[in-house]
Amino acid sequence: MSEIALPKVDRTIVSKKDLIVSNLKQFTDKKNVLSELDEIKPYETDALAAYKNLPLAVVLAENTQEVSEILKFCHRENIKVIPRGAGTGLSGGALPLNDAILLGLGKFNKILDIDFDNKCVVTQPGVTNLSITHAVKHKGYYYAPDPSSQLACSIGGNVAENSGGVHSLKYGTTTNNILGVEMVMMDGTICRIGGKTLDQEGYDLLGLICGSEGLLGVITEVTVKILKNPQTVKAALIGFPTIEDGGNCVTDIISNGITPAGMEIMDKALIDATEKFVHAGYPMDAEVLMIVELDGTKSEVEELFKQIKQIAEKNKSNSFKLSKNEKERLGFWSGRKAAFPACGAMAPDYYCMDGTIPRGKLSEILKEISRLSKKYNLGVANGFHAGDGNLHPLILFDGSNKEELRRTEEFGAEILKACVRMGGALSGEHGIGIEKRELMCEAFNDNDIQQQINIKKSLDEKNLLNPGKVYPILRKCAEEGRVHVHRGEEKFPDLPRF
Amino acid sequence: MFIEEKKNSQIFQDSNQLSPTSESEVSELIKEAYKNKFPIDIHGSNSKKFIGYNVQAAKNLDFSNLSGVIEYLPEELYIKVKPGTLIQDIENILEKNNQELSFEPTDFGYIKDGKSNKGTAGGCVSCNFAGSRRFKVGSVRDFILGFRGVNGKGDVIKSGGTVVKNVTGYDLSKLISGSFGTLVALTEVTLKISAKKPSQNTIIIYEKDPKIISDLFNKVLSSSNEISGAVFVPEEPKSKKFIPNKSKAFKLNDLDQKGAFFAFRIEGDQKSIKERIKDISNEMNLKKYKTSNLDIYQSDLFWKSINSLQLFSETKNNLLRAVVPPSKSQKLMVFLKNKYRYFIDWSGSLFWIEVPEDENIKDLKNTITQNDGYVTIIKKSEDFQFTEKLFTIDDTKLMISKKIKESFDPRGLFNPGKMYKDF
Numbered sequence: 037m038s039e040i041a042l043p044k045v046d047r048t049i050v051s052k053k054d055l056i057v058s059n060l061k062q063f064t065d066k067k068n069v070l071s072e073l074d075e076i077k078p079y080e081t082d083a084l085a086a087y088k089n090l091p092l093a094v095v096l097a098e099n100t101q102e103v104s105e106i107l108k109f110c111h112r113e114n115i116k117v118i119p120r121g122a123g124t125g126l127s128g129g130a131l132p133l134n135d136a137i138l139l140g141l142g143k144f145n146k147i148l149d150i151d152f153d154n155k156c157v158v159t160q161p162g163v164t165n166l167s168i169t170h171a172v173k174h175k176g177y178y179y180a181p182d183p184s185s186q187l188a189c190s191i192g193g194n195v196a197e198n199s200g201g202v203h204s205l206k207y208g209t210t211t212n213n214i215l216g217v218e219m220v221m222m223d224g225t226i227c228r229i230g231g232k233t234l235d236q237e238g239y240d241l242l243g244l245i246c247g248s249e250g251l252l253g254v255i256t257e258v259t260v261k262i263l264k265n266p267q268t269v270k271a272a273l274i275g276f277p278t279i280e281d282g283g284n285c286v287t288d289i290i291s292n293g294i295t296p297a298g299m300e301i302m303d304k305a306l307i308d309a310t311e312k313f314v315h316a317g318y319p320m321d322a323e324v325l326m327i328v329e330l331d332g333t334k335s336e337v338e339e340l341f342k343q344i345k346q347i348a349e350k351n352k353s354n355s356f357k358l359s360k361n362e363k364e365r366l367g368f369w370s371g372r373k374a375a376f377p378a379c380g381a382m383a384p385d386y387y388c389m390d391g392t393i394p395r396g397k398l399s400e401i402l403k404e405i406s407r408l409s410k411k412y413n414l415g416v417a418n419g420f421h422a423g424d425g426n427l428h429p430l431i432l433f434d435g436s437n438k439e440e441l442r443r444t445e446e447f448g449a450e451i452l453k454a455c456v457r458m459g460g461a462l463s464g465e466h467g468i469g470i471e472k473r474e475l476m477c478e479a480f481n482d483n484d485i486q487q488q489i490n491i492k493k494s495l496d497e498k499n500l501l502n503p504g505k506v507y508p509i510l511r512k513c514a515e516e517g518r519v520h521v522h523r524g525e526e527k528f529p530d531l532p533r534f
Numbered sequence: 535m536f537i538e539e540k541k542n543s544q545i546f547q548d549s550n551q552l553s554p555t556s557e558s559e560v561s562e563l564i565k566e567a568y569k570n571k572f573p574i575d576i577h578g579s580n581s582k583k584f585i586g587y588n589v590q591a592a593k594n595l596d597f598s599n600l601s602g603v604i605e606y607l608p609e610e611l612y613i614k615v616k617p618g619t620l621i622q623d624i625e626n627i628l629e630k631n632n633q634e635l636s637f638e639p640t641d642f643g644y645i646k647d648g649k650s651n652k653g654t655a656g657g658c659v660s661c662n663f664a665g666s667r668r669f670k671v672g673s674v675r676d677f678i679l680g681f682r683g684v685n686g687k688g689d690v691i692k693s694g695g696t697v698v699k700n701v702t703g704y705d706l707s708k709l710i711s712g713s714f715g716t717l718v719a720l721t722e723v724t725l726k727i728s729a730k731k732p733s734q735n736t737i738i739i740y741e742k743d744p745k746i747i748s749d750l751f752n753k754v755l756s757s758s759n760e761i762s763g764a765v766f767v768p769e770e771p772k773s774k775k776f777i778p779n780k781s782k783a784f785k786l787n788d789l790d791q792k793g794a795f796f797a798f799r800i801e802g803d804q805k806s807i808k809e810r811i812k813d814i815s816n817e818m819n820l821k822k823y824k825t826s827n828l829d830i831y832q833s834d835l836f837w838k839s840i841n842s843l844q845l846f847s848e849t850k851n852n853l854l855r856a857v858v859p860p861s862k863s864q865k866l867m868v869f870l871k872n873k874y875r876y877f878i879d880w881s882g883s884l885f886w887i888e889v890p891e892d893e894n895i896k897d898l899k900n901t902i903t904q905n906d907g908y909v910t911i912i913k914k915s916e917d918f919q920f921t922e923k924l925f926t927i928d929d930t931k932l933m934i935s936k937k938i939k940e941s942f943d944p945r946g947l948f949n950p951g952k953m954y955k956d957f
Contacts, residue, residue, distance in 0.1 A: 155755050172842060176758075197701060225930060233857045233883065234668055237926055241934060243675055264756060290610075332760065392697040461695055461702050463702050464697055468699070486689075487706075488693075492937060
């Protein structure tokens with residue numbers, strides 16, 4: 037699993053390491069260029085920790101001009117560059133290469149402008165997602181996309197991966213919540229896209245950059261939209277006796293014109309695991325548990341919960357509990373947010389998958405996962421962002437058993453293939469990175485992939501910026517690894533993942 | 535060569551008016567164009583044909599016959615259509631399930647010939663003009679889940695799908711929105727749809743002071759009451775250069791057409807609307823102003839008029855569309871005074887401005903760009919001087935756009951010169 041094809045190492049570049057390092061020191065403070073093994077070791081992986089690879093050197097640039105100079109130099113000298121934000125990505129998008137410079141943006145950690153008049157914040161890319169909300173909450177505002185790693189993940193990384201979160205059903209993902217970026221192209225050109233206005237004229241370059249996984253440019257500034265806090269937020273815990281009933285209820289809620297702020301589904305295995313782990317008070321007689329969150333005005337939220345209760349009863353729900361206060365609401369979420377560590381306690385290792393399906397296929401995919409679980413003789417716990425069809429099955433296994441590891445890989449790949457077959461996508465929010473690269477041909481044919489590669493070539497003709505990611509190298513749909521966690525030794529183990 | 539290919543090749547050679555009815559036909563025709571280096575004018579129903587530069591092309595590729603709904607799944611909140619499908623037809627289908635395209639596609643029919651014409655799905659996506667809910671729900675580009683199309687070499691390509699969360703490769707659905715048919719000839723688009731709110735009301739505030747209007751826009755944006763539209767319509771200029779339209783465009787029982795007014799919309803169930811209006815009355819101190827309340831029917835007509843630009847019905851003048859950060863709306867209002875006919879949408883961001891044909895627009899354009907905005911010349915008068923650029927773009931973005939254009943359409947065959955003179 038930790039073996040993956042990477043672009044061929046350019047030995048001439050590796051042999052010129054000392055010269056390259058001394059050159060890099062001209063563009064930024066000497067202390068920002070790291071080249072000794074003990075200095076670069078921490079950068080050998082991101083949160084897809086199954087894959088490790090050392091970079092040639094690490095440069096921690098401090099400003100846009102430095103980034104531009106560094107990229108211009110690398111472009112001229114044919115040196116590959118891997119951009120990295122906080123390194124919390126789950127698909128290996130920031131995995132280094134032995135002949136590449138790792139360009140860390142951790143020093144871009146300042147919020148530059150809080151503009152309440154235009155309801156936006158201009159920030160450097162290394163600022164964490166949650167810091168933006170913290171910076172504006174005193175006036176009742178927040179930044180909507182809330183990936184589970186929001187405590188640590190950087191906003192620049194969010195742009196690169198088009199991060200979502202629990203509330204993307206109602207509020208969209210990163211691409212729907214940013215107004216502009218400053219970006220440096222591989223040849224060093226500095227470019228401003230968008231600003232403080234809605235939309236931009238001409239080609240939607242902002243839309244292209246968002247979710248491009250660091251392949252088209254290095255983000256050096258981001259302008260995000262901020263929203264006013266809703267007046268009321270409430271959540272309900274609803275239990276169902278079967279997978280079908282829970283799945284049908286999700287579809288019925290949406291069909292009735294209700295757009296919850298969040299709608300999550302957990303299966304029996306995950307309910308049991310999380311209840312043991314955090315004692316959130318989940319109903320133990322439920323085969324499927326749904327958490328529905330609504331926000332808006334008080335009367336609207338109350339009225340819609342009345343409707344949801346009726347819809348749930350029609351779908352044979354066997355419990356319904358509405359949050360009475362904020363503490364209780366957060367309690368409902370505590371189990372769901374502890375899904376990853378709870379699974380870590382159940383088995384030596386687990387894989388986290390990230391695929392999407394049309395909502396109506398929810399019970400179908402759950403049945404398929406259950407069938408595959410029997411076929412491969414491996415346990416699985418399922419947590420879904422059901423409202424937007426984004427699933428995160430967690431496959432439980434023992435990595436020290438090579439044969440079990442092989443079965444796990446096959447199991448994971450089959451789930452993603454099933455997602456694509458059912459009209460969904462390979463990744464909802466973790467990105468392709470190196471993790472699902474070879475599976476891209478499940479979703480796209482050669483023409484589709486070639487068009488995307490042509491865009492890449494048009495903006496980075498030497499293929500120096502984050503090469504070996506997203507697009508298949510092998511062009512065979514090989515099964516690759518998922519998030520591999522060994523004995524709870526997850527990278528950033530304290531971050532909630534859901 | 536297969537019989538079908540041979541037939542298409544012959545059709546291509548014989549006619550300049552091409553009207554394909556299938557994706558494979560589109561692909562074959564474009565392959566022929568690529569081989570023969572023939573530029574192509576790509577269009578749907580021509581409802582927005584006047585936007586951009588005139589295209590000089592050997593062949594005319596009309597997509598109005600490639601139409602129809604491919605798949606509509608109300609519970610999955612998407613509709614997949616062929617590009618020539620009329621937006622009006624899509625809206626009629628959605629209406630039956632109490633659903634809608636909540637980005638409110640702009641209707642350019644009235645400014646063209648005084649009649650509604652929302653054009654086709656392909657045109658709507660390619661031009662990316664969203665209506666009054668933009669600041670609340672997003673633009674057209676935020677509602678495209680995926681597409682299929684043919685690139686400049688004749689290859690069929692696709693991107694995205696039918697699900698809202700999708701990070702698999704570059705998001706080309708966004709890139710093609712607003713590209714005016716210069717990157718891809720669309721053969722299929724999947725649009726995200728939304729549940730229609732059961733009711734709506736619009737509150738009119740009779741006020742004209744730019745500072746107060748700007749402050750009201752800011753209050754709308756700062757409110758947690760989910761206001762889904764906010765516009766300002768000033769008095770019409772007295773000049774004879776403008777044909778008076780305002781009283782016709784907003785002919786509603788409860789709207790006093792004399793003078794300027796500010797309007798905002800609240801949607802939801804009636805109980806929630808009442809609750810929110812009460813709350814907003816405090817936020818905006820509404821008792822200070824003379825106000826009217828438009829009921830569901832009048833409110834619906836009012837926003838239809840706004841989103842179909844009926845204020846500028848059949849205008850012979852130039853029409854500009856400017857977008858500025860909301861905090862700059864006051865400055866722009868002061869500049870515009872009573873010299874131009876205009877209205878402001880998107881709660882202070884979007885200005886539609888009618889400029890008499892003999893008026894120099896350079897100063898106006900400069901004022902907009904100096905205020906961090908951009909401007910598109912939408913409709914050109916007969917005497918329009920083409921020394922003015924129609925779209926705003928800086929050199930770096932132009933360079934990037936040109937490279938992207940080449941990656942889709944290496945021979946520059948699709949709508950050449952439509953957006954920029956260079957490509």
